[in-house]
Amino acid sequence: MTRRLLLSYLSLTLLVLLCLEVPFGYVYARGEMNRFSSGGQQAAVMLAEVLEEKVEKQTVDDVPTLVADFAQRTRGHVIVVNRNGQLLADSDNTIATGTDLSAQPDIATALRNRSTSTTRQDTTLGGTAYVTTVPGASGSTVRCAVQISYPLAMVTSKIHDTWLVLAAVGLGVLAAVALIALALARWITGPVRALERATTQLAEGTLTDPPATNLGPPELRRLAASFVRTATRLQHLLKAQHAFASEASHQLKTPLTALRLRLENFEPYLDPRAQGSLDEAVGEVERLGRMVQGLLALARLENAATTPEATDLDAVVADRAAVWTAFAGEQYVDIAVVGPQVGQVLAIPGALEQIIDNLLSNALRVSPPGTTLTLATAPSGGDPGVVELHVMDQGPGMTEAQRERAFDRFWRASDVNHEGTGLGLPIVQQLTRASGGDVVLLAAPGGGLDAVVRLRLARAPRTPASRRPRSRLGARQDAMFSSWSDSALPVPEGRQ
Incomplete structure (x- = not known):
């Protein structure tokens, strides 16, 4: 949350800076270029007036000196032609005097008593230049034309420096805002973090550090x-x-x-x-x-x-199957364990035993003599990190409407002929969800009910192998009765 607040403050500040500095920089750059071009045009007009007077008085010998002096002061390049377009003076002496330049568009336009201005590359100056061409005329009579190229390096450098100053100011403002925003965000989110820690502690059972x-x-x-x-x-x-x-x-x-x-x-x-x-x-x-x-x-x-812990599902299934085999045998019902070994799953301590005992107890009540209760483990088809435990009977099963209500507390099907409390399946659901899994009831293949318990693997599943021999009913029988007393599991008739 601190980062999001900091980013929001900086984003808002950056937006404001962009809205202020970009237009300011653009207006400043445009103003500098306008001032530069206006000054260049005025200087060119003044020079053209002076040279037009020299040409009119036929004192053209002074023209090269005036042109050279002007070019030195302005660091530009000056070309002067007479009314016929023949070169009178070149400040850089790169063009021979008398050369006909009347074919050049800018000069031809100036000889028609019109001024032109443009920006282009100038090889003499070695860079981009602002070029203005003005006529030297008295009224409608054109006696000469003056073309002056001003280097743009100085003005562009000044504009670039201004942009750098604006960028530096913006970065400074952002840095200052970042420090202030960080302090403000910590001040705001500090109580939120304390509430988060307190909520986590409360969810775990005890609030030891109140905010x-x-x-x-x-x-x-x-x-x-x-x-x-x-x-x-x-x-x-x-x-x-x-x-x-x-x-x-x-x-x-x-x-x-x-x-x-x-x-x-x-x-x-x-x-x-x-x-x-x-x-x-x-x-x-x-x-x-x-x-x-x-x-x-x-x-x-x-x-x-309680936090879910890694529990060996294969060992628990084997243990509970061995415990319940004796009770199932009294009703002439077999218990079969099938499926690959799946390894450890996440479950709260003691949950798997209670889940399997409740499901086996319910299944044994409705299983006719001569049938089989099946405990099957299998990987989940939709999620490789989930395994399924199936407890299937061959009893009368449930309708879809009954399966939807089976996890309601105290609910029992109207057609049952055994005494139940309606709490076994709610206990299974509570234990499964507390372990991070889920349980559903499906119709078993060939009739009966299939209770599917889905649990998350604690680690990668082991290589499928055949089942280990199940433990025999022995000293665990005494512990089983104690666990029934603690967990309130329904006990088969005759085993109270």
């Missing part, structure tokens, strides 16, 4: 003060929300667990006809618990300010 409210223009001071008040209040609200998200889970687990136990304790004393209602009540309590956990998980995600 000064007593620097810069009054408008920026007021803006800084408003920002500090807003940031302070926002941090307070974020801390309060974060405290709620961290404490509410502990406060809500106990009454929900107690409520479920009390309901189950009613079972021996209930009439068998009320057993169905009791089961439904217990199921609703369990669903309420999962919903609370999902809301708290979303709140923690929204409060967290």
Whole structure:
């Protein structure tokens, strides 16, 4: 911003200087040329009058002396011819006396009692010259003609010097304006840079260096003060929300667990006809618990300010496939991992595990026995720096309208026959976007649903190779239940 302000000030100053100096220089140069030509013409007329008198009195012997003296004083070249165009005198003695010059256009015009002026190259003077030719006449009688060539070197040098002075003045003004503009731009942009740093800090979670409210223009001071008040209040609200998200889970687990136990304790004393209602009540309590956990998980995600890190997608896919194989086997569903190894992707810590667990949990709910869940990795066709993770099932799938609403919180398809909270896919979307990627739902080839998670590569993809053997279900199973409790993932029936 400092550079743009500086350039704007300098551009405006340069425009003003050009509007002032260029016309001034042009008018000055034109005035100097007019003064020079007028003086030259007047001198030529005066010389012609003197020489015309000499010719009239037939004292032409004095003409060469007068011409030489005039040429020496003016540093010009003088030629004098009589009424017939024959040379009487040449100040440089380059043309023989008596030479007929009446064929020259300027001299012929002067002999017809008319003056001419022009600018042309003069070989005698060795440069550009202002040439004026005037008649020496009394009334309509022309007795001689005088042609004087004045060198333009002196006047053009003076004009050039004037242009150089104007350019130097302009550069000096620009330098002064640049110094003043730089100081002014720094004074203006200093608070803006402080606000930028503060905004970056606030976006990362904590404002440690609030901007000064007593620097810069009054408008920026007021803006800084408003920002500090807003940031302070926002941090307070974020801390309060974060405290709620961290404490509410502990406060809500106990009454929900107690409520479920009390309901189950009613079972021996209930009439068998009320057993169905009791089961439904217990199921609703369990669903309420999962919903609370999902809301708290979303709140923690929204409060967290985590930077994406390089994570080995192949290792995470292998690990989660091994963990879920046992649960899928209880429902007679297979899990297959296909595709090339893609290496490391950018994701916030722990996000890939939660994304895959949520998608596998949803897919397992709708997968009929004897089908296969497929985890597939593939490079993105549109961007070489992006890879795709596909989680495909062979269930009933979704319509296009259902897929568009699937990421809305608490939304569930009207024709589902399982108990869900409607928070699994919103959690997946939140985690994916926080990692700098995106997730979409597509129709799987041959039926079912294809959840496509697109993530950016942390480095160049590795050479495609076959999949490594997946890790077996072992000690990670205990850690899995702990992660479910923290992330509020829906658990398959029978695995609470």
